[in-house]
Amino acid sequence: MQFKYGSTGGDKNFGIPFPVWEVLPVLFKDKLPKGREDQGWGAFGFISETFADKDEHPRRPRPIGTTLRNYMGIERIFLNCAACHAGVVTPAPGGQRLVVLGMPANTVDLEGFQNFLVAIANDPRFTADDILKAIDNQKVDIDIINRLALRFIGVQQMKDLIIGIGKRFEFTTAEPAFGPGRFDTFSPAKALMAWPFENIPAHERIGVVDFPSVWLQDKKRSMWLHWDGNNNKLEERNRSAAFGTGANFPLLDRASVKRMEEWLLTARPPDFATTLKVTIDAAKAARGKVLYESACANCHGATGTDFTGTFVGKTTPIAQIGTDRYRFDNYTYDLMLNQSTLYAGNAEERFQNFRKSDGYANMPLDGLWLRAPYLHNGSVPSLRDLLRKPADRPAMFYRGYTVYDPVDLGFVSRPDQIPDAAKAQLFCYATNAAGLAQCGANAPDNRDTCDAATCKGNGNGGHDYGTSLPDADKDALIEYLKTF
Numbered sequence: 024m025q026f027k028y029g030s031t032g033g034d035k036n037f038g039i040p041f042p043v044w045e046v047l048p049v050l051f052k053d054k055l056p057k058g059r060e061d062q063g064w065g066a067f068g069f070i071s072e073t074f075a076d077k078d079e080h081p082r083r084p085r086p087i088g089t090t091l092r093n094y095m096g097i098e099r100i101f102l103n104c105a106a107c108h109a110g111v112v113t114p115a116p117g118g119q120r121l122v123v124l125g126m127p128a129n130t131v132d133l134e135g136f137q138n139f140l141v142a143i144a145n146d147p148r149f150t151a152d153d154i155l156k157a158i159d160n161q162k163v164d165i166d167i168i169n170r171l172a173l174r175f176i177g178v179q180q181m182k183d184l185i186i187g188i189g190k191r192f193e194f195t196t197a198e199p200a201f202g203p204g205r206f207d208t209f210s211p212a213k214a215l216m217a218w219p220f221e222n223i224p225a226h227e228r229i230g231v232v233d234f235p236s237v238w239l240q241d242k243k244r245s246m247w248l249h250w251d252g253n254n255n256k257l258e259e260r261n262r263s264a265a266f267g268t269g270a271n272f273p274l275l276d277r278a279s280v281k282r283m284e285e286w287l288l289t290a291r292p293p294d295f296a297t298t299l300k301v302t303i304d305a306a307k308a309a310r311g312k313v314l315y316e317s318a319c320a321n322c323h324g325a326t327g328t329d330f331t332g333t334f335v336g337k338t339t340p341i342a343q344i345g346t347d348r349y350r351f352d353n354y355t356y357d358l359m360l361n362q363s364t365l366y367a368g369n370a371e372e373r374f375q376n377f378r379k380s381d382g383y384a385n386m387p388l389d390g391l392w393l394r395a396p397y398l399h400n401g402s403v404p405s406l407r408d409l410l411r412k413p414a415d416r417p418a419m420f421y422r423g424y425t426v427y428d429p430v431d432l433g434f435v436s437r438p439d440q441i442p443d444a445a446k447a448q449l450f451c452y453a454t455n456a457a458g459l460a461q462c463g464a465n466a467p468d469n470r471d472t473c474d475a476a477t478c479k480g481n482g483n484g485g486h487d488y489g490t491s492l493p494d495a496d497k498d499a500l501i502e503y504l505k506t507f
């Protein structure tokens with residue numbers, strides 16, 4: 024519950040007054056993604072649970088990944104770790120979807136959420152009058168203090184805050200659309216330090232990444248992690264993450280973050296076979312284990328729970344791994360220096376363990392089946408595709424569909440596997456201009472980043488380990504990786 028709904032402290036800074044949060048997707052329905060106007064905040068892929076006992080769970084349901092606290096008299100809601108680190112899987116088409124904590128938030132479109140907030144803050148209906156009227160129409164419970172606060176300060180304050188943040192987030196205009204399950208990690212840090220966007224070299228402007236999984240942190244403590252292996256201290260990675268939720272050092276709720284941190288130390292991914300109610304072919308998996316041990320284990324760990332291996336938690340140089348380099352170039356030596364000046368007076372908590380690395384991290388593969396699409400930018404939809412030569416990997420596929428494909432290991436993503444009606448609500452991912460053209464009417468705005476070779480930041484090349492294996496061996500390797 025703490026991981027799903029606990030606070031990092033960022034709500035004190037950016038929290039949206041709860042009654043306002045409740046009415047925004049109704050009052051500004053017209054600005055929600057097309058075809059999803061009736062889904063409330065679910066229109067951006069936020070996941071909600073139902074609670075039987077309303078008294079025990081006041082102000083619910085609200086999406087997993089949101090926190091609520093009363094700060095200076097106003098009940099405020101904002102995002103926490105689970106907004107980006109909890110996802111859903113639907114074992115069978117039409118079946119019930121399961122919420123999995125610690126997996127990448129595969130449905131959540133934070134860029135869409137952010138654009139919505141900016142659009143409504145600039146809308147003439149964003150006034151205390153209209154919002155309070157909507158609160159009364161929707162019969163949202165609001166006390167006199169909150170009502171007065173909204174009328175005289177809250178709404179205007181929120182509008183100013185959102186418009187201010189929106190201006191700082193202009194870096195997204197140089198990147199391909201993020202879509203669900205992705206965000207740019209370090210450009211916001213540059214924006215918050217007020218680096219003039221126009222002075223950032225073009226090749227350093229794109230940093231879009233897939234959300235990673237965050238299980239079993241205890242065993243990953245001193246590994247060089249983040250996609251580019253730029254930090255080797257668990258607590259510091261978490262503090263840096265909390266920063267992303269608006270919790271700067273004065274606001275950071277240390278006790279609450281500590282509870283989540285402790286829970287993540289041993290939190291484990293769910294088991295593939297029991298969750299999907301399928302069986303793993305033991306003989307085939309045993310053959311796959313041998314292949315894995317010779318071709319992968321040195322970099323990715325002995326098994327899905329034993330992370331020993333010569334190169335695990337270290338990086339593979341960018342020229343050798345050959346995957347899309349934009350995220351690597353986005354994190355710079357200059358940014359590292361600037362990060363270490365933050366709160367320099369606080370010897371214990373200031374950032375001291377960041378570095379500019381030489382490539383991407385060799386990370387453990389725990390819960391691999393739920394981490395699709397694969398690679399740091401989420402450019403390869405299934406494990407089977409990752410074992411294909413880069414030129415044979417799909418140039419377009421859909422993201423955000425939660426039905427699982429237990430054969431290829433990934434979420435169902437091919438256009439011929441998804442009903443047309445569903446496609447319009449999903450995100451069409453393109454790795455190059457030809458892929459973008461294939462998206463047709465569902466093509467996202469990739470902001471002129473695409474040419475014949477790649478959409479910058481979305482490239483699916485590199486990591487060609489295992490791609491020359493015969494098909495039967497690939498099958499065996501995939502079978503074994505189901506046990507991770």
Ligand code: HEC
Pocket residue numbers: 031102103104105106107108133206207208209232233234235236237240248249250251260261264265267268280283284386
């Ligand atoms: C806005 C979305 C977002 C939120 C909120 C968020 N994270 Fe993350 N997290 C990310 C992204 C994106 C990365 C990948 C960073 C990179 O390397 O570019 C990441 C990376 C991590 C990692 C490193 C994973 C690895 O193996 O490399 C940990 C640990 C982590 N987050 C924990 C947390 C915790 C704890 C919180 C809450 C305090 C949190 N995150 C909040 C998006 C988020």
Ligand code: HEC
Pocket residue numbers: 250315318319320321322323334338339344346347383384385386388391394396397398399400406409486488489
């Ligand atoms: C020399 C080290 C090295 C070897 C050998 C290696 N990998 Fe990797 N692997 C990496 C690196 C580095 C990344 C991250 C690349 C990126 O995201 O751009 C990665 C990423 C991955 C991912 C994506 C993980 C995710 O969460 O998206 C999978 C899956 C994977 N490797 C599987 C394998 C398999 C299977 C083998 C063996 C056939 C293998 N790797 C061999 C270094 C290696």
